[in-house]
Amino acid sequence: MTALRIIVLGGHMVGKSAATVRFLTKRFIGEYSSDTDFLYRSSIKEEGQLIDVEVLDTCAKHIHPVDEAKASWADAFVVVHSILSRESFILAKDLIQAIRNLRSSAFTPVLLLANMTDLDHRRQVMTAEGREYFEVSAAEDVCVALAFRTFLHEVRLAQQQLRSSSLKRRRSSLATVSRRLGAMFGKKDSANGGAGASNSNGICSGGGGPVAFHSLTDINGNRKSSLDSKDVGKT
Numbered sequence: 561m562t563a564l565r566i567i568v569l570g571g572h573m574v575g576k577s578a579a580t581v582r583f584l585t586k587r588f589i590g591e592y593s594s595d596t597d598f599l600y601r602s603s604i605k606e607e608g609q610l611i612d613v614e615v616l617d618t619c620a621k622h623i624h625p626v627d628e629a630k631a632s633w634a635d636a637f638v639v640v641h642s643i644l645s646r647e648s649f650i651l652a653k654d655l656i657q658a659i660r661n662l663r664s665s666a667f668t669p670v671l672l673l674a675n676m677t678d679l680d681h682r683r684q685v686m687t688a689e690g691r692e693y694f695e696v697s698a699a700e701d702v703c704v705a706l707a708f709r710t711f712l713h714e715v716r717l718a719q720q721q722l723r724s725s726s727l728k729r730r731r732s733s734l735a736t737v738s739r740r741l742g743a744m745f746g747k748k749d750s751a752n753g754g755a756g757a758s759n760s761n762g763i764c765s766g767g768g769g770p771v772a773f774h775s776l777t778d779i780n781g782n783r784k785s786s787l788d789s790k791d792v793g794k795t
């Protein structure tokens with residue numbers, strides 16, 4: 561079984577734990593905790609192979625939410641902010657910079673989650689600004705699983721490709737997977753009676769309007785993929 565280690569980072573009360581638990585629902589071992597870092601272990605099936613996933617849900621109360629030890633422990637990073645808080649968005653960007661400074665690895669996948677889209681009327685952070693990311697609602701379970709699953713999928717691919725140490729081959733393969741995922745979620749969307757759809761900008765929309773925009777960035781801020789996947793609505 562292959563292991564994958566993920567750290568979830570972000571400001572206070574942005575929904576890190578809610579998103580983590582939502583993703584790991586029915587699989588997580590341990591308790592929901594908001595006062596300390598909390599490590600979840602789970603086995604997730606990925607293309608017929610069981611992956612041992614460890615997710616470290618960090619506590620925003622720490623002065624240094626990510627240090628060298630954590631940065632080198634992790635294979636990948638999920639940075640969460642709330643669309644209701646510009647401050648949390650700025651912190652998310654700072655955290656990505658901190659990860660960049662701490663990591664020695666050339667490839668460090670980062671997933672940005674913009675949480676609390678169910679409270680869109682109170683939005684302070686626009687989808688058009690800043691880098692691309694997934695928009696989710698941990699409370700209403702919108703796009704959380706899609707975001708994590710897509711991320712895990714691409715991280716695994718990148719790891720395999722790194723092993724074969726061909727940068728050119730890696731880029732090409734990521735694009736292929738992106739297309740496959742697009743087709744896969746497109747089918748699911750259609751099977752759900754068109755509950756979700758995405759426009760030409762890749763913004764996913766569920767029954768209630770725009771809910772997700774997604775991509776991966778490496779630690780240098782370079783976009784790792786451009787997915788055309790359709791929103792699966794409530795995943």
Ligand SMILES: Nc1nc2c(ncn2[C@@H]2O[C@H](COP(=O)(O)OP(=O)(O)OP(=O)(O)O)[C@@H](O)[C@H]2O)c(=O)[nH]1
Pocket residue numbers: 570571572573574575576577578579594595618619620621675676677678679696697698699700
């Ligand atoms: N409306 C709404 N509330 C949410 C959402 N995600 C989380 N919450 C609520 O926001 C509060 C904070 O969520 P947590 O998951 O504990 O946030 P956290 O980032 O882990 O908090 P810290 O303890 O500061 O690290 C809780 O009351 C959640 O129920 C969401 O998508 N929408």
